[in-house]
Amino acid sequence: MSYYAGIDVGSLSSDAVIVDAAGGIKGWAVTETGAHSTNAASAALDKALERAGLRPDQVAYTVATGYGRAAVPQAGKKVTEITCHALGAYTLFPEVGTVVDIGGQDSKVIRLGENGKVVDFVMNDKCAAGTGRFLEVMAAKLGVTLDDLGRLSLGAEGEVAISSVCTVFAESEVVSLVAKNQPIPQIIKGLHRAVVNRVAAMTGTTGVREQVIMSGGVAKNAGVVKLMAERLGVEISVPDEPQIVGALGAALLAAREDAV
């Protein structure tokens, strides 16, 4: 039996997925990229292999994706995260029409056709607002963990508007809101709104076709997902492991690659 690996090296996390020839997920891992993306790719792959109970030589083919894809020596082929995310999402949700991915340092919206092919995409990679980084900075300022943001915001009674779109300015805005004794959950909800508005604006370019999927680390934040669904006026589905959608697509491409 042959196995296939997909590795997604992003700016904050490096993720790996192992699939078998039928496309079934055998193991996966999410690790921090750190300063050295080649090491991070290997660490993610090793961890995924360990979970799958496999040895490296049982992997027949590897595809790399993400910004660090060029620095993955194991990869036979490098494919962009657009194609990989689209395939990963299409495999998990065959009805998918739109993927909204909010990662650590970029966000993107991909619109797919009936057959899972990419029709259009937009990427925000110029500015930290509208990315996971924005929330990470704010969580640190508020003294709460990233994982708590969603839960806290869902319990908010009301919302404080954040006017700055810039991460740096929003940070000082948050400091002054805290100083004015605004309740933290309400501030968090306002911050989520800022991210959602930023990313939802990108769907104006691509258009939205249902079913809408959210992926990336921020998709684990139920507060953001809820606001996004309200803002777009659609229901949003989130995969069990939203961070590995790109790596899954890459692994599936590796399996296809080996078949030809």
Next chain:
Amino acid sequence: MSLSDKAKLQFMKDLGFPALASLQKAMRGKRAPRKANPDFGPPLKCTARLKEIMTRHYYLARFAPGAKPVAWVTSGAPVELLRALDFYTIYPENHGALCGAQKMGPELCQVAEDEGYSADLCSYARVDLGHMLSGKTPAGKLPKPDLLFCSNNICQTVAYWYKVMAHRLGVPLVMFDTPFNYTEISQDDIDYMVGQVKDMIPVLEKAAGKAFDMERFIQVAELSRAASELWGQCLETMKARPAPMTIFDAFVHLAPVVSLRGLPVAREYYEILLAELLDRARSGIGAITNEKKRLMWDNIAIWYKVRDFSELFASRGMNFVAATYTNAWAETIQHLDMSQPLESLAKTYSLVILNNNLEHRLNLMAKMVSEYAVDGLVVHSARSCKPYSLGQYDLKRLLSERLGIPAVVIEADITDYRYFSEEQALTRLEAFFEALEAA
């Protein structure tokens, strides 16, 4: 104009420059030739002639003051009026492109920014101001103008940029104001523009020190028309499969129709270029060896990336066969009609793509996609050029919806590469390649 300056310019033209050129050629001959890239077909033979024409133009410019009146002109201005009065013309935008290609954009822009000009200003303007303030240029030396000639048919930036130059250089500015074409051009608009031409002639005459002669103007306009029409025919050869030239070549071979139109040399150049292209098309010689997909480009070139991009696309078997930008110098020439010289001049210049509505642009692009059998669209969103970049996301969406072709936007700038992120642009382009290859 002094006799001795005239004699000097004539001497440099007849003997000085040819001697210099042959010396340079002899020096070049000693260098090892660049290794041929297998992704490209044989290079265009005309390129050597083009280099000679443009080098000569910039070289002789320094001998022009005193011998001829000198004008700095915007790319879309009706230069035929100046040609009839024998002006030596310099195109700051062409010079800006040259600085961009030589990767001097940020350096010159910084000079202008240090002087207080906004970093959001078009980088052609900043490069030009930076050049004016520092004297730095890859072209040796540009002659100081006696007159500035500007038309806002391409943007409003030029109007303010040229005003600043007029103020700093203390020379007259002549401006040709072209009403934006929202739906159709009206007789009132034409009358308004013709009135301006009539008013500006005495100013031009004064700077030139001679009288405007309608017959001479008509001759020059005919030369201009011939060059633009020939340029249009050159572009049309790219309908052939494989296309005998790429848009990256066209970005370079565009220079004479921009900055020398109305002179015999521009017409002559496009005659030989057209002959070569037709010949290549007939013999099936492509610009790239493996033309799998045909693309269209929107907006001005990314001057510092022309070579890298041409290699990248060629390596993927993708050839740019059409561009709204290169097309702009051929698009409206059919309006020029010597039975109504000034009215038709006004039409020709006011209906250019950047002075025309988005509906027009959409239809034009759709037409080009079908005529050139285009498989995909690359849209350059240029930070500098607001009129060109406005509406591009809508154009892209409408075109890919209507025609079902993949399209991608890359954000960059024409010369200021501080606004270009290689990694991000490449990721977008690769995703676009993957979509095209899957189509």
